[in-house]
Amino acid sequence: MHADACWGLLAAFSPNLRDKIDGIAEFDSITVDPHKIMAVPYGLSALLVRDPAAVRTISTYSDLIMQEDFAFGQVTPFIGTKGWMSLKLWMMMLGRGRAGLVELADHRHEVAQTFAGLVDAHPRLVRLNDLDLAAVVFAYLPAGIEAGNLDDAELDRLNRLNIAIHARMMDEGRWHLHQFTLPDDLGRLRSGAVVHPLRYGEQSRGHRDLYARRPCLPRQPRTRSGGRNSMTNKTFRAVYESAGVYDELLLRHYYGGTEDVDLVADWLTEHHRAPTASFEVVEFGCGTGRITETIAPYARNLVLADYSETMVSAVAQKFPAAQTICADTSDAVTTLLREGRSKSFDLVTAFWSLSYPIGEFFEELSPTGVRPRQDQVHAHTQAREFVLDLVRLVAPGGHLLAMLFDAESPEQQLVTRGWEAVAPFPVGGRAYTRNVLVDALRDAEEQGIGALTHTRLGGVAWASSREAAREWFFGVHFKHHPQLLDDPELAISVEEFIDRYEIAGGVALPSGVHFVDFHAAAHPYASLPIGLSS
Structure with a gap:
């Protein structure tokens, strides 16, 4: 009879556990794996036999390995001279001694009991x-x-x-x-x-x-407040605070084969032809200046604003002549208006960033988690006024340009489902920030302040690998939020989504962009051809 005691060897060392292998001495042979339970490096196994001669009754020889005159098997390291495999076991036993082996066995069992208790709870x-x-x-x-x-x-x-x-x-x-x-x-x-x-x-x-x-x-999903799921603005924004991290994680976005940066370049060319460095330009949420490089050649004076000191420091090095403001977008807008800069910018821009300052009127990230503002009606009024403050910065004939993600794209729908587990979005779902922006600009158009052009483009976010796509979701979209990182079903959804859109060379994540252009001109008359408008 044979017993496989690859784990049972553990019980042999402890008086507290030995009853678990009662009767093992009756077996003719036993296999043990010291590398599994005796804290020695992999791999080390042993066969213990009562009668070594009995082993010959089950041993075999292969002509291919042992009997052929020039068999390769006879000269491999595994046949003939071998390493001193038992040395590590002997040294471990010598170093620990009998008392140390008892302690090792009892500790392993105690840890397993503790783990079982955690599972049961x-x-x-x-x-x-x-x-x-x-x-x-x-x-x-x-x-x-x-x-x-x-x-x-x-x-x-x-x-x-x-x-x-x-x-x-x-x-x-x-x-x-x-x-x-x-x-x-x-x-x-x-x-x-x-x-x-x-x-x-x-x-x-x-x-x-x-x-x-x-x-x-x-972990079991919890309410949006308290415990490990708590998250402040600082931790939420951590992905933007480490030099180079955001640029490294950021995926390239294409719409009809045109990258998002080139969408801006094409608009500038269409409306202003070649750069003349004659405009007053401000960019909110400038980041490290990825799109700034496209608009800067048109600027006589350039103002760049971002809440992140890391981002502001990086963009200041790229554009040393620019005025930089380290503040939230809403605070930066207020600062410029207080400085008397209303109606002074030919281009007021915000690319991929306006959802954040608008959203913060409706909810906040506090030490107790994501928390909706108590008065949502007041929040909507404040958010609308913020949009109109952006318009107030635009000079006559100038433009407010913004790009926002499409919350209804498959990619963003998955992101929305994740965040809804933390806290529900205000009325209108995750598209509410875009709706606030567009509705406020439409109201401004009805007041004759300017004309709104709003275009939605379908496209793709290109990840060069599965890992890049995964980090795009969990690092950029989910901000490494503990509750979302610990949600196994969300992890499955992300993996299945990546599976669906993986192709040779990378992952093509379906995306969308809303391109918003508000032209500060007398509406509707400014839309007439030159001959009719005179």
Whole structure:
């Protein structure tokens, strides 16, 4: 009789655990894996036999390896002279001594008990084994599924989710859990069902500090306030505060083969032909100056504003002659108006950035999480007035130019579903910021202040790799928000979305842009041909 004691060897060292391997001495042979449970490097296994002569009855020789005169197998490192593989085991046993081995065994078992307790306490985790020595087998339950007699569709969803969780953990590299298929012998999901669970075991990385830190397991979604999901404006904006990070994560956007920067260049060429460095220009949310490079040649005087000191520092180096303002867009607009700069800019621009200052009138990121403003009617009035303040900066005949993401594109719909788990958006969904902008400009048009041109273009955000696409979602869109990072179903949705749009050489994420142009001219008369308008 033979016993596989690859883990059972652990119990042999501890009086507290030895009863778990009672009767093992009756077997003729035993296999053990010291590299699994005795803290020695991989790999080291051993076969223990009661009667060495009995091994000959099951041994075989291959003519291909051993009997041929010039067999390659006879000169490989694995046949003949070998490394001193047992040295590491001998040194470990010598260094720890008997008492140290007892401590090692008891500690491994104690840690597994602690981990099992954490699993049992989590409302969405189900433990699939009765704890024996050092292994804890468990699965994460998707939302809407309860432990018990799962049907085929529920079981498939559970398996796909746990496979995705394991893949995500491997990518992050912080924790290591095993995963392989096992039958649900205890019937905690469905008796006999083949499950893809996670297993915390003898080699799982991170167990040494299990008492000080909680394992990187999916967390139950919480309310939008309190605990680990709390997030301030500073942490929300962290992706913009590290030099070069945002530019590195930013994907290139194309619309009909034209990059977003070139959309601006084409508009400038159409309306003003060649650059003459004769305009007064201000750009809000300038970032590191990616689009500034296109508008700067038209500027006699250039004002660049951004809330991030990192961004302002970078853009000041690129455009040393420009005036820079380090402030939120709403504060920067107020500052310019107070300085008497109303009706003084030929171009007032904001590319991809206006959703943020408009959105902050409706909600805020506080130490207790995402929180809607109490008076939403007042918030709408303030946001509308902010848009009109932008218009007040535009000189007669000048233009307010803005680009905003299309909240209805497939990419942004996925982003919206993620953020809705943190806090619902105001009336109108995630497109509310664009609606506020366009509605306020349409009102200004009706008052004869100017003419609004609003164009929507479908396009693509191009990621050169799956990792770039993944970081675009979780780094740029989701801002590394803890609740979103810990949402396994969101992770699956992102991976499936990337799967859908992956092609040779990268990932083509469907996108859209709203290009807004408000021309500060007497409406409707300014739209007449020159001969009729005189």
